[in-house]
Amino acid sequence: MAKPETMTINMGPQHPATHGVLRIELDLEGETIIDARPIIGYLHTGIEKNMEAKTYTQALTMTDRMDYLAPMSNNLVYVGAIEKLMEVEVPPRAEYVRVIMTELTRLASHLVWLGTHAIDIGAMSMLLYCFREREKIVQMYEFVSGVRMMSSYFRVGGLAQDIPPGFDKRVKDILGTFPAKIAEYEGLLTNNRIWRNRTIGVGTISAEAAIDAGLSGPNLRGSGVAWDIRKSNPYSYYDRFEFDIPTGKNGDVYDRYKVRLEEMRQSLRIIGQAVGGIPEGPYITTDRKIALPPKNEVLQGMEQLIHQFKIVVHGFTPPKGDVYFAIESPKGEIGCYLVSDGTKKPYRVHFRPPSFVNISALPKLVIGRMVADVIACIGSIDIVLGEIDR
Amino acid sequence: MMTSIVEEKLRKEYSDKILDISTFRGDLNVVIKPGDVIEICRFLKTEPDLKFNFLSCITAADYLGKREIRFEVVYILFSIPNRKRIILKTRVNEGEEIPTLASLWRTADWQEREVFDMFGIRFAGHPNLKRILMDDDWVGYPQRKDFPLTYEVPHFSHNKGEIDTRDKAPWRGDNDG
Numbered sequence: 269m270a271k272p273e274t275m276t277i278n279m280g281p282q283h284p285a286t287h288g289v290l291r292i293e294l295d296l297e298g299e300t301i302i303d304a305r306p307i308i309g310y311l312h313t314g315i316e317k318n319m320e321a322k323t324y325t326q327a328l329t330m331t332d333r334m335d336y337l338a339p340m341s342n343n344l345v346y347v348g349a350i351e352k353l354m355e356v357e358v359p360p361r362a363e364y365v366r367v368i369m370t371e372l373t374r375l376a377s378h379l380v381w382l383g384t385h386a387i388d389i390g391a392m393s394m395l396l397y398c399f400r401e402r403e404k405i406v407q408m409y410e411f412v413s414g415v416r417m418m419s420s421y422f423r424v425g426g427l428a429q430d431i432p433p434g435f436d437k438r439v440k441d442i443l444g445t446f447p448a449k450i451a452e453y454e455g456l457l458t459n460n461r462i463w464r465n466r467t468i469g470v471g472t473i474s475a476e477a478a479i480d481a482g483l484s485g486p487n488l489r490g491s492g493v494a495w496d497i498r499k500s501n502p503y504s505y506y507d508r509f510e511f512d513i514p515t516g517k518n519g520d521v522y523d524r525y526k527v528r529l530e531e532m533r534q535s536l537r538i539i540g541q542a543v544g545g546i547p548e549g550p551y552i553t554t555d556r557k558i559a560l561p562p563k564n565e566v567l568q569g570m571e572q573l574i575h576q577f578k579i580v581v582h583g584f585t586p587p588k589g590d591v592y593f594a595i596e597s598p599k600g601e602i603g604c605y606l607v608s609d610g611t612k613k614p615y616r617v618h619f620r621p622p623s624f625v626n627i628s629a630l631p632k633l634v635i636g637r638m639v640a641d642v643i644a645c646i647g648s649i650d651i652v653l654g655e656i657d658r
Numbered sequence: 659m660m661t662s663i664v665e666e667k668l669r670k671e672y673s674d675k676i677l678d679i680s681t682f683r684g685d686l687n688v689v690i691k692p693g694d695v696i697e698i699c700r701f702l703k704t705e706p707d708l709k710f711n712f713l714s715c716i717t718a719a720d721y722l723g724k725r726e727i728r729f730e731v732v733y734i735l736f737s738i739p740n741r742k743r744i745i746l747k748t749r750v751n752e753g754e755e756i757p758t759l760a761s762l763w764r765t766a767d768w769q770e771r772e773v774f775d776m777f778g779i780r781f782a783g784h785p786n787l788k789r790i791l792m793d794d795d796w797v798g799y800p801q802r803k804d805f806p807l808t809y810e811v812p813h814f815s816h817n818k819g820e821i822d823t824r825d826k827a828p829w830r831g832d833n834d835g
Contacts, residue, residue, distance in 0.1 A: 308790065308791065309789075309790060309791040309792060309793075312791040312792065314800060316776075316801065317800055317801055317805075317807060318807070320807075321807050352683050353683065355683070479711055479712055479738065480763055480764050480765070481764045481765050482712070482713060482714075482763065482764070482765025482769075484712075493738065495738045500738075500741040501741060501743070589682055589683070590682075590719075590732075591682070591683050591685065592685065592714075592715070592732075592734050592743070592745060594714065594743075601714060601736075603714055603715055603734065605715065605717050605732060605734070607719050609724070615719070616719040616720075616801075618715070618717040618719075620714055620715035620717075620734070624768065624772075625765055625768070625769070628764075628765065628767065628768040629764075629765075632764075657791060658791075
């Protein structure tokens with residue numbers, strides 16, 4: 269029999285299962301994939317370039333727009349890099365709220381991942397359930413920052429504003445309802461025969477190959493590498509809370525699914541420990557060269573008025589130097605490389621986007637498999653195109 | 659303490675190849691020559707005590723008018739077993755090449771492409787060095803400091819003649835493409 273001809277097809281850029289404007293060139297023999305080339309850049313808006321033209325605080329708003337499903341994680345890595353460079357002391361109250369909000373963010377991001385991943389491989393109802401729960405977290409965003417998605421809630425030195433009264437109660441409500449919901453998702457999927465057939469043994473990657481490809485976060489842990497930046501290089505107050513790092517064994521789509529579901533439980537565990545202990549005190553640093561003074565002081569004191577004026581008009585100026593700061597975002601290691609030339613604007617900002625690195629490993633996962641498995645693999649590595657293209 | 663072991667080892671093995679070594683905000687910064695990138699990275703990756711097995715990030719910065727050597731390429735390596743990070747830096751001028759790290763880590767492939775796309779720094783031996791975020795026919799390198807922030811080349815026109823004759827990099831005086 270003659271060898272079948274190779275056919276090249278485009279998956280995307282307008283394809284609902286590519287989670288955004290991603291195009292993949294697939295070389296097929298029959299339905300078997302012999303090569304895959306992800307092509308990105310459709311959403312490139314020059315965020316890093318734009319940030320160079322803004323003051324540090326102005327540029328913060330652009331970080332939300334990278335991984336728009338996990339805005340607080342992006343805020344945290346950016347303000348964290350500046351705080352590392354300026355050696356700012358963040359008050360405990362702000363650190364507690366940061367931990368709670370970034371863990372809620374992880375829940376929200378994983379929920380969108382689960383819903384879209386499941387709908388891609390046929391479990392329609394999951395999307396509706398996941399968005400139902402995510403809505404509660406989005407409302408928490410609105411509750412603390414006034415904005416549902418592009419929250420920009422973290423500021424250099426602390427938070428944009430103090431948490432409103434009733435914060436504890438709302439977080440506890442979420443903590444009360446979520447475990448049952450996660451059990452419900454597991455009940456729908458984990459032992460579902462169709463789900464298992466579509467995911468077990470699909471998109472397998474070994475631990476060595478995953479490290480070689482730069483995978484991080486749940487994708488790497490699915491291959492059995494127990495590395496989580498929250499544990500290995502604790503930032504914020506993560507060293508004060510107990511949690512486990514779930515890992516998989518086979519590095520397939522199913523293991524990555526199991527890892528993320530367990531991570532959601534661990535996030536709830538962290539939130540549960542943090543929410544009872546939020547200390548009283550300032551929500552942002554009292555260093556008046558960095559953060560605005562309280563309004564009532566501005567109205568009464570000359571010096572405070574000058575501080576307010578200087579910060580609003582001029583911003584703050586970190587010392588010269590460059591730092592790299594990395595945190596564990598829901599998608600993996602997000603890092604911020606920041607160069608300061610001593611002026612009020614960043615000289616260079618670069619984000620190490622986890623989705624960008626993770627999607628570059630896609631060919632490794634899909635070569636030799638069927639077209640339908642590409643959908644399962646894209647879903648399982650959990651990408652956000654806004655972050656890939658920036 | 660761990661940082662000092664790394665520093666010691668590097669000083670011992672490559673005392674002649676390290677241009678500068680310093681610790682800033684807890685991270686070890688090592689400046690090396692472009693030609694030694696592969697050798698030193700391989701050493702850091704394979705040396706049993708160090709095991710910097712994870713390439714986190716490759717990026718660059720343009721120091722136009724601020725430094726004698728214009729670009730600085732930054733490699734951030736992480737050791738998953740030892741939980742430590744190291745920042746390697748190498749400096750190149752326009753037109754100079756850096757050997758690619760794609761043979762050591764597959765993840766270097768795309769990250770070097772992004773550096774090339776944004777800064778025009780070429781990586782010698784790279785398997786597929788072409789633009790990744792910008793269009794294939796884009797002129798100029800957006801993250802360079804002499805690339806304007808606000809100017810935008812109109813990319814679409816209904817007039818075919820205008821497309822063909824359009825000056826693709828009008829901000830440059832010389833139009834050398």
